Amino acid sequence: MTDYNQLEKIRLQKIEELRAEGLEPYPTRAERTHTSRQAIAALDAVGDEGIEVRATLAGRIRATRPMGKLTFTHIEDGDGKIQLFLRVNELGQEKVDFFNKMYDLGDFVQASGVMMRTRTGEPTLQVHDFKMLSKAVSPLPAAKDETLEDGTVLRHAALEDPELRARQRYADLAVNPNVRETFRKRAAITKAIRTFLDDNGFLEVETPILQPLYGGAAARPFVTHHNELDQDMYLRISFELYLKRLLVGNLERVYEIGRDFRNEGVSFKHNPEFTQLEFYCAYADYLKVMELTENMIGYVCDTVFGTRQFAFDKDDSTHYDLDFSTPWRRVEMRQGILETSGIDIANYPTAEALFQAIIAKYPNKNPDPHAARGKLIDFLLGEFLEPTLIQPTFLYDYPRDISPLAKSKPGDALTVERFEGYAAGFELCNAFTELNDPLDQEQRFLDMGRDYTDDEEEKHPLDEDYLRAMRYGMPPNGGFGMGMERLAMLLTNNRSIREVLLFPALRKEE
């Protein structure tokens, strides 16, 4: 049984009173002739000619100022806010009093009348008739906007608690227009990515989310069970192995935008489910993919935001001005690590030697003594290099042993043709010249299995069907993956992934 608070009980009472007067608080149909923006535009269009602009508006009451014989109310619709003006002259005292008594913040209303301007010039609907469209039982978290002299809007008592905002995203969206704007931008970003890839000859495809084997990344999967098949299934951790099967099938350029699931920790940049973009491009290598990437991001910047300059506040005291102009800076990993840590990984071809070099130079750091060489390089990368990668940068040429699906650099057995895109100090995307040699691939799977026998969590399952596909012949190709939330964070200046997820993962209530 719902436990209503005092404010809600009052509103429930009003619902009964409305019904008692023969007025339906939740009518089936609504009419609207103009959105707020359309009504204002119509008023602007007639100018001073004295032509009457009649309009019926619909929206949600966000502020109301009753003054006895007058009431000013702001309603908000999908286009913005507009003021309603109720006056005894048109409506009579009884109707004005009725409105003031029965209509609350948060209610959806419909109002008809004539557009006018108030003494301050604000476009306003002078109301001749009004109707409840949906009575709100629970009051929305109060949020009042104050427009300061310089035009900036100051918000008072807005819903701010991050947990409440995420749990009750509907309320967050209802009272915080900037949150709505973030998700509109996120949608526009996704749409621009699709347009860019479609225009570049890529085919959008969909591959299985429920998979009998998982692969394509190193992450713990979610496990579920198919009853009829009596078989465990995994929620995918990446699309990679399925998309590359399609290249075997002569689809030269494919991409997928969809959900990945990784059964791991939650942080400001990790959510257990997130939206991934992956594309694979036959006859491209990682250099070609770098160009595609910076052009694709540039296209998104231009079409959605009209600029390539972005402010990003990493935390309260760290502000970055990011520039997504092409070409992005390119840093070779070995060189970057050398410059930021003073250690040349090329001088230490084994894990043991590299480990000794790190602790000799940095006795305060704690690299894992049992880590593989690639893991140690990754440690150096995270400790020293990554924090310096503020402007959009491609970091390229990665250690082979942490990149089992990437092709080796010709003449360098320890290095693969792989790059990651960085901005604001965190990883944005990951790409490589894809390994298409079935014999090499099989050996890499076996090596991974051997290297991680102690560590069940990171063991790569060997995907026989993927190898079978590759044996039919896979064209040389470049592949790319990017977390869409990461991109949305960067371009909308949100420091937490939760701000760009409508419903981020939360512990269940109670």
Next chain:
RNA sequence: GGGCGCGUAGCUCAAUGGCAGAGCAGCGGCCUUUUAAGCCGUUUGUUGAGGGUUCGAGCCCCUCCGCGCUCACCA
């Protein structure tokens, strides 16, 4: 999983171990161009949950729950 921090009214926040408060929202009243409208009056609490110390706990201690930051993890 480890460390640090937070949790008080519908919302935003106060309260030295000593009567649980303010603004907004709500309710009653005044007000014919307001816009955080204003003015007068007024209501609202399992202080996240449970236990302990104390004459007395929102505050101190323990356990649990939730969230935030951070580390680990995330090739």
